[in-house]
Amino acid sequence: MNYTRFINGLSAARKPSPIREMTKLLTQGSPDLVFLASGVPNPSMFPFQGASVTLRDGSTIQLEGKTINDALQYGPTQGYGPLLAQLKEMQQKLHSPPCWTNTEVLITNGSQDGLCKAFEMMMNLNDHVIVQEPVYAGTLAILNPYKPQYVPVQCDANGLIPEELRRSLESKWKSEDTQSSKSDVPKILYVNPAGANPTGVSIPLSRRKEIYQIAKDFDLIIFEDDPYYFLQFDKERTPSFLSLDTDGRVIRFDSLSKVLSSGIRLGYVTGPRELVEPITYHMQVSVLHASSLSQVLVSELLKQWGQEGFLGHVDRVQKFYSQQREIMLKAAETHLTGLAEWNIPQGGMFLWIKCLEVSDTRPMIMDRALKKDVILLPGREFMTDPSQPCPYMRASFSLASPENIDRGFRNLAQLIREEIELTKKV
């Protein structure tokens, strides 16, 4: 793969920060090393002596001695050594990336951080960018300032339709256009392959292979934004794009938010060295590194659990969200039948609902929903062109209790009926 065409001028100008490179030496020196090189504060002046975290199973994680020192101190930009090793081992076990020898892993402040920096590495103003539509609102928020020319690809109950992707590309470009630096051919395909936000749709393996082939034909980099990978409701998790990546054209964004904690702000980027390195340099100058405390805590947890323990935990999380989904589907059947329609989410934490007689849910939700004691997100927030009315809305089944989900949908049904009456009067 030739990565030059993918890295914009700003990112190509990024160089390793000398101070951060010195910090690497801190971890490589001999025990006798006298380190006078950098402004690393003296931990004996930190007020924190140790920390103990209680897990739900009653066991505890003790941070003391070296672990509390590591947790409270600067660390390497790429990530806390032991955690980086654990995550690399997990990526190999789960995805067996074909290009593993040239693959890097970078720990970020949530996957949002990695996603944002990856787009900032590749995007130029007005670039074409291919997205599955509807799109996660957080990605639109990253992209919109670039005033991109979205290439929204039609999706169905199985996600992005490969034939539509190919048609969208071939209607404007030829594969050879990727050889010309002057061509405005898209460089990025952004996709949530499992339990997509907001639709809950997962792309089957057969389609992922077709999509990957199209990415080869048009020399695309696939942004595999997959925070719901562990929240797939089918018995087997579908193999990731990373596991299909024989070229080194997939940058994968994983998140610990949905399975361990969203407040610890840990995600990790996995991809070819040539594309992860510029993101690392960006980290060096923006946040230096993800939180040491969060990284050490998670590393100690994974040490205590082992991979089997972690995978057992994520199975319990998956079962919880699967039950929450059933509760919301039952509430939708009970209260929304005749007023709306929806797909059965195959993963994630969202139900994507289409009103049958309300052409635009935004005014209904933003102006009138609170009075009905229910709130959810209007579909326009997930569209590449938010100026257009949208009959969809996104309901999350992650937090509400079964009783509240039922009450919320009862209120929502009333809200929709009143909206229909209102539009009839107009």
Ligand SMILES: Cc1ncc(COP(=O)(O)O)c(CNc2cc3ccccc3n(O)c2=O)c1O
């Ligand atoms: C597809 C996709 N990619 C990346 C992320 C970011 O995850 P993280 O940085 O690893 O925690 C997300 C998180 N999605 C949301 C987050 C959120 C946070 C506060 C309030 C509301 C939020 N709503 O609504 C969300 O959908 C996501 O769905």
